[in-house]
Amino acid sequence: MTSSIGVAVIGAGMAGKAHAAAFRAASTVYSPVLPEIRLVAIGDVYAPLGQEAAKRFGFERHESDWKAIAAADDIDVVSVVVANSLHREIVEGLLAAGKHVLCEKPLSDTIEDARAMADAAREAEARGTVARIGFSYLRAPGIAFMRQLIDDGRIGDVFHFSAHYWTDYGCRPDVPISWRYQGPAGSGALGDVGSHLSYIAEHLCGGVQEVSGGRFHTSITERPKPIGQVVGHSRGNVSTEMSPVTNDDYATFNAKFERCVGSIEVSRVAAGHPNSLSIEVFGSKGAARWSQTNPSQVEVMLHDELGDLAGYRTVPLGPAHPHYAGGWAMDAPGVGIGQNDLFVHQARAFLEEVAGLPEAESLPRCKSFDDGVHNMEFLAAVAESAAQGGATVQVPANAAGTTNTVGTNTQEVAR
Template structure:
């Protein structure tokens, strides 16, 4: 094991800050088995933001070019949290320079680039380098508990699944145009939050085999151009000039999985739903549901309850559930958790793998680039279904 690991984050926007904060906290959860974690650099093309984020999270310096990260001898581990179209060049450059890489989802903006990245990562693995994709919701204790209820048979045979991820960051017509709103069909709400919902559906329901009923809708067809830098989902000052929105504000589809069928729905224009991820699974012996609105609890309904008590019961998450015990300073029921905590566990798992901690003594590994390719193939099938009027499309 190395005596220390130097960490950098490329991209200082909202998700980049989540990665930066997570690396800062990663040594504070679970047993102190990691080597020294050195917070070295935050890089962003908008240098003032890079400097602000570096200072905020205790990183030693800021850079304005990812190539400075690749060339730095004091950096070993890098998170890539930038526009999807930039992933391939940066990730391949970092791996060539001998860095371990954690890339945000989706893996890229095209399947061709994603497949090339997966091949590049596989070759880098032979040189001892770790390349992983961040599927952060797999670290949620509530979602992991849903999977546990399925695996131990308490819900019986699965009958169907319902999942939605509604957000409202794009519901205002005056939100400025950015890379999020420009791209091919399927790169909007589906690629952004649907990439989360799709891997969670497979996590609970088993591998997907086919999709159908794909439908996209763009509710706001043009947006104003910004007068300054667009960071994350911020609005800011805009000009009178407008640009077309070329991808989806809303998407819905049906899917067949190994264990059951399901319906999935995503939106970035669901006013009043800033970050509303809801998962509900139905089985022959009962049902269970989880919501990001109340992430520290799961609702469970079982048929073996007394007839006058039939209905959902609320289960507060605590040390009896996945990820909880030792995972936070206060790991008692009712303390609560949030989405930022999931990034901490994701960073911890990645650092444990890079440090060479045995898999059996570590948190579950982060997913591979091959998993990232599959996630994009899943979404591509939805796009194909929508283009063909909702027809059935097999998933590779």
Template sequence: MSSSLGVAVIGAGMAGKAHAAAYRAATTLYRPVLPEIRLVSIADAYEPLARETAARYGFSRFDTDWRAVAADPEIDIVSVVVANSLHREIVEGLLAAGKHVLCEKPLSDSLEDARAMATAAGAAAERGLIARVGFSYLRAPGIEFIRTLIDDGRLGELLHFSGRYWTDYGCRPDAPISWRYQGPAGSGALGDVGSHLSYLAEYLCGPVAEVSGGRFHTSITERPKPLGQVVGHTRGNVSEERAPVTNDDYATFNASFARCVGTLQVSRVAAGHPNDLTLEVFGSRGAARWSQTNPGQVQVMLHDEQGDVAGYRTVALGPAHPHYVGGWAMDAPGVGIGQNDLFVHQARAFIEEVAGIPTAESLPRCRSFADGVHNIEFLAAVAESAALGGATVPVTAQEH
């Protein structure tokens, strides 16, 4: 094991800050077996943001060009958290420079780029480098508990799945145009939050076989150009000039999985729902549901309950549930967990793999770039279904 590992984050926006905070906290979780983690650089093309974020999270410096990170021999681990269309160039450059890379999802906004990135990751693996994609919700104890209920048979045979991810960051027509609103079909709400919902559906229901009923809708077709820098979902001052929105505000589709069928729906214009990810699975012996609104609990219904009290019961997550013991400073039931915590667990898992800690002694590994490509293949099938008026489209993964 290395005596220390240098870390950098490329992208200082909303998710970039989550990665920066996660690396800072990762050594405080579970057993203290990690090498020293050196917080080296925050890189962002917008200098004021890079400077502020580096100071805020205790990184030694800031950079305004990702190439400075690639060229620094003191940096071993890099998170890439920028616009999806920029992922390929940066990731390939970092791997060529000998860095271990954790790329934010989705892997890219095109299948061609994602497959090229997976090829680069495969070549880099031969040189001992690790490239992973961040599927952060797989770290949620509630989702893992539902998977346990499925695997141990307590829910019986799965009958169907319902999932939605509603957000409202785009519900105001005066929200300025940014990269999030410009891209190919399927790179809007589907690519942003649907990329989460789709991998979670597969995690619970098994591999997807086909999709149907794909439908996209762009509710706000143009947005004002900003007068300054757009960071995350901030609004700020805008000009009179407007630009077209080229991707989806809303998407819905049906899917057939190995274990059941399901319906999935995503939106970025659902007013009053800032971050509403809700999953529900129905089986022959009961049902279970989880929501990001109350992530520290799972609701479970089992048919073996007495008839006069049958229905959902609320289960507070605690040490009896997956990923919980040692995962927080206070790992007692009812303390509460949130989405930021999932990034910390993700960073911890990635560092453990880079540090060479055996799989049996680590958190579950982060997903591979091949998994990231499959995620985009899934979403591409939805886009094809929508383009064909809702037709059934098989999801066939290419060999990686």
């Protein structure tokens, strides 16, 4: 095992800050088996933002050019958290320089670029370099517990899956135009938050086989150009000049999975829902549901309950559930789990793999770039269905072959 790991994050926006904070905290969860983690650099072309993030999260310096990070001898691991269209150039450059890369989802803005990135990742892996995509919600104890209920047969044969991810960051017409609102069909709400629901659905329901009923809608067709820098979902000052919105504010579709059928709905214009992700699975023996609004609990309904007590029961998550015991300073039931915590566990899993810890003694590994390509192929099939008026479209099988094999790894409980 190496004596230390130097870390950099490229992108100092909202998600970039989440990665930076996660690397800072990664050594504080579970047992202290990682080598020293050195917080080296934050990369961002907008120097004031990058400098502020570096200072805030304890990184040694700021770099305005990602190539400086690629060339730096004191950096081993890099998170790439910038606009999707920039991923390929940066990731391929980092891998060529021998850096281990954790890339935000979706892998890119086009399938062609994503496949090229996956090719580069396989070549890098042959040289001992790790390239992974996060899929942060797979770290949620509530989702992992739902998977456990399915695998254990406690809710029986799975009948169907229902999920929505409603957000409101784009619900106001004065939100300025940015890369999030410009791209091909399917790169809007579907690519942003639907990319989460698609991998969650496969994690619970098995590999997707086909989609149908695809429908996109753009509610706000033009947005004002910003005055100054747009960071994350901020509004800021805008001009009177308008630019067209070219992708989807809303998307919905149906899908057939290995285990069941399901429906998914996503929005970035759902006023009053800043971050409402909700999933529900129905089976022959009962059902289970989980929501990001109350992420520290899972609601479970089983048919074997007494008739006058039948209905959903609330189960507070705690050490008896996956990814929980030893994972926080206070790992007692009811303490609470937030979305920021998922990034910490994601960073921890990535660093464990880079450090060479045995997989059986580690958190479940982050997903491969091939999984990232499959995620984009899933979404592309939805876009094709929408373009064909809701037609049924087949989805290619996951080349990585790992979609439905990430279990709940109890090794972490013993650490």
